[in-house]
Structures are given as structure tokens and as C-alpha cells.
Amino acid sequence: MSGVQRFIDTNLGRFRAELHDFLRIPSVSADPQYDQDTRAAAEWLSSQLTVAGLKSTVFETPGHPIVLAEKQTGDPNAPTVLIYGHYDVQPPDPLELWHSPPFEPSERDGRIYGRGSADDKGQLYMHVKALEAYHATGTELPVNVVLIAEGEEEVGSPNLVPFVLEHADKLACDVVLISDTGMYAEGIPSIGFSLRGLAYFEIHVHGANSDLHSGEFGGAVANPANMLARIIASLHRDDGSVAIEGFYDNVLAWDTETLEEIASLPHSDDEFSKALDLDQLTGEDGYETLERLWIRPTCDVCGFLSGYTGEGAKTVLPNHAMAKVSFRLVPDQNPDRIYQLLKAHISSLDLPGVRVDVLDLHGGRPWRTSVEGPAFEAASEALEEAFGTKPVPMGGGGSIPIVIEFEEKLDANALLVGFSLPGCNLHAPNEWFPIDNYEKGIGALARLYHKLVKVENSS
Ligand code: BES
Numbered sequence: 001m002s003g004v005q006r007f008i009d010t011n012l013g014r015f016r017a018e019l020h021d022f023l024r025i026p027s028v029s030a031d032p033q034y035d036q037d038t039r040a041a042a043e044w045l046s047s048q049l050t051v052a053g054l055k056s057t058v059f060e061t062p063g064h065p066i067v068l069a070e071k072q073t074g075d076p077n078a079p080t081v082l083i084y085g086h087y088d089v090q091p092p093d094p095l096e097l098w099h100s101p102p103f104e105p106s107e108r109d110g111r112i113y114g115r116g117s118a119d120d121k122g123q124l125y126m127h128v129k130a131l132e133a134y135h136a137t138g139t140e141l142p143v144n145v146v147l148i149a150e151g152e153e154e155v156g157s158p159n160l161v162p163f164v165l166e167h168a169d170k171l172a173c174d175v176v177l178i179s180d181t182g183m184y185a186e187g188i189p190s191i192g193f194s195l196r197g198l199a200y201f202e203i204h205v206h207g208a209n210s211d212l213h214s215g216e217f218g219g220a221v222a223n224p225a226n227m228l229a230r231i232i233a234s235l236h237r238d239d240g241s242v243a244i245e246g247f248y249d250n251v252l253a254w255d256t257e258t259l260e261e262i263a264s265l266p267h268s269d270d271e272f273s274k275a276l277d278l279d280q281l282t283g284e285d286g287y288e289t290l291e292r293l294w295i296r297p298t299c300d301v302c303g304f305l306s307g308y309t310g311e312g313a314k315t316v317l318p319n320h321a322m323a324k325v326s327f328r329l330v331p332d333q334n335p336d337r338i339y340q341l342l343k344a345h346i347s348s349l350d351l352p353g354v355r356v357d358v359l360d361l362h363g364g365r366p367w368r369t370s371v372e373g374p375a376f377e378a379a380s381e382a383l384e385e386a387f388g389t390k391p392v393p394m395g396g397g398g399s400i401p402i403v404i405e406f407e408e409k410l411d412a413n414a415l416l417v418g419f420s421l422p423g424c425n426l427h428a429p430n431e432w433f434p435i436d437n438y439e440k441g442i443g444a445l446a447r448l449y450h451k452l453v454k455v456e457n458s459s
């Protein structure tokens, strides 16, 4: 292990420069304009995996390619670790808010700025470098490693579940290791115990067959924008809870041990709101902020569109209004059921003179695990050794829908060890990743592979 760590320490400058190369490839999965770049990112990653001593293949899918690499250890009894990450990134817009261009990585104040630095190229590449450190120093890997990287995580992983089913034999493993989440705070390494699910819809409200003069027709003709506002206003009660009948039916109680862990984390509502320039926080009554963020479901309008939004005033009665509405889900809520409940809710409203369509864009199920067990312990030891601080268990407010699918389809537990920080601007302008976490994290992962030898080999 000491040779591996020494290799990491002496090669960090190169590891950073290579991450810059990775970040320079604009692999924006949502925008077809970047399809060639997204493919180039897959090819680049695959060649780096080869350098790290793995056998790597780029698989075609109906969408963006999947990179699958593997390395067997000599020990027939060794467990297999499946490492998952994604090489695609979110669109960089709005470009004018970036202090340096999103695809021209730059280092400032101990941070690597660039789209994908934290989500998830930086974190995925840390695994590649930890693996390279074993290979380059001739240190036998203590576990078998299979690494799968997809290019469609940010668009809901449409081709990954079919791929997992088709290639289940190649993906057989004892634990699924994922670095695509964050640390609780700077200097406090963390292990994830949950992820929220997601149900994402578009609500379209249609009125007359054309936009109309709001003086000539207003008052006698339904206004889709007014009606959409009525729908949106109906989604929450005054106490901050979601007002859709049946919404909370499948919400499971959380175990007291995890609730106590959450309560014992250092948290200040004041600091949290100050960092966001807010005078107060708000949410569902009866829950603390960390509970609201991690273990309670939500409903949020992510965008809406209707009528005239240009300069000055235009007196128009629009004939169409649209809102994008997302629900974050917790165990055991199911996105398909939420779709049915939302449609029933909207049908129950009084919305005269308009037609409403609800489109199901994508969804994913929530995931949770217990804060103990051999994989959790292994991660805890590795992180403490590398960061000098005992890790805390942490919930995930975001979603990685494939996690529960991996667990069910491969019959293995997931282990979430992530290194981004709450302020890293994921999906936002000026995304960054802390150089300190990049350096310590590579060492932590190298140690973790070693400690995962103790997870049960189920084959
Ligand atoms: N890495 C994030 C998920 C995440 C971020 C989990 C922070 C926990 C903490 C992932 O890339 C992501 O952004 N997921 C999307 C869902 C996807 C279906 C588009 C999300 O959470 O919005």
C-alpha cells in the first residue's frame, strides 16, 4: 500500500493535468450537438483505463456509449467490486455566468473549475488513477474490479438498465462502489446512506385555438396561464406538505439509528441560509432541514412558460401554458404511482375551459441502506486514514436512479463514497471540485479497494 500511496503523491500534478484533458471534452448528453464529443469522452476514458491496466471496451447503445473495463486479481476467492460513474455532463448554460469557460478547466483557490469537475468526471477519474497506482507499481489488486461508465446519467440513463440485464454476467459483483455524491462539509468525509428518487413531468394547459387580444377576449375565455397557476398552487398545503391525495402513502418510517445520526451532524440553519443570501429556510412543517433535504419527499416547479415574456407590455391572452414539475421521492414511493396520483389530482381540480395534458418525462426510484456492515466499515476506515477524520453517514437529496436497479439486478449492495462539497455548483455555472479532495480521495479509494477484501464473496 505504501508504494501505491507514494506513486499517487508523486504523480498528482499529472493526474490533475489529465483531468483537465477529460474536462475539455464537452460531453453534454442532453444536446445532440455534442454527440461526437460525448463519444470522444467515452473513447478517451477507455484508453485511460487501458493505461491503468484494465481491459476496456466501448459498447454501443441506441444512445451514448457505455465503457466497460475489468481487471481480475490472481486470488480466486477475492470479491469483485463494480465501480460505476458517468462521463456525461449537464449543459453549461447560462454561459455568461461562468468566470472561466466551462470546457476550459482552470485552477483557482485550490479548486478545479469546469463542467463535470465534480459531477462526475473528476470523481470517476479518481478511480482510474487509484487503479493506475496499483498497476504502475506492480502491486497486485486485492479485489477483482469491473468499471462501468455511462454517458446518459444526466438524461435519466435510458439505456443502462437494458445493458445491465444483457451483460449481467460481466457485471456480477459483491459490492457496487459509486463516487457521484458529496461530502457533508470540507474536511468531513462521508458515506451515503440514501438517495431520493425522482418523478419528472411536464404539465401542458391548452386554451383557445389561438392567442387572443386580452381586452377583446379576457374575462370570457379561460386563460391557460391563470389555470396553470391554479394547478401549481394546489400542489402544496400551507404547512409545506404535498397536497396530492395518497402522496405519502408509501413513505416508510426511517430507523431511529439513522435519525439519530442525522440529528447529531453539525448543522446551522443560519449559516445555511446566509450562504444562499436568504433570510430564512422553509419547508415541510415538523421536519429539520437535513430531514427535509434527505429523507422527505418534495414537489418543485423547475420551470414554466406562457404568454409574452419579452420587453415591455403586450396585452395578450395566451392559449398555452407549460410547467416542468419534479418530485423527489423517498422509499418506498414509486414514480409510476406518483404519475397516476398527479393526473388524478389535476382531474379533481376545477379548471373550466382548458384541456390539461401531463407528460411523464423520466423517473427513478429512491434508495436507502443501513449505516453499518462490512462495506460501510471498509469505507469508514479508508476515508479516516486518508482524510484524518472519521467519516459521517450522509443522506443524498439528489437521485442516481441506477443504484437501486444495480442492487436488485446484480444482488449486491451499493456503497456511496463521494467527494464533492455542498457549494460545488453541480449543474450550475462555475462548477468546481476541491483539489484537496481529488488528492486525498484517490488515496482513499486505493485504500478502500484493499479493505473491500472483507466484503462477503457471494459467488
Ligand atoms: N450526481 C448527481 C446526483 C447527486 C448529486 C446525488 C448530489 C446526491 C448528491 C447526478 O448526476 C444527478 O444530477 N442526478 C439527477 C437525476 C437524473 C435522473 C437526471 C438529479 O438528481 O437531478
Ligand code: MN
Residues within 6 Å of the ligand: 086, 119, 120, 153, 180
Ligand atoms: Mn452525477
Ligand code: MN
Residues within 6 Å of the ligand: 090, 119, 154, 426, 427
Ligand atoms: Mn448530475
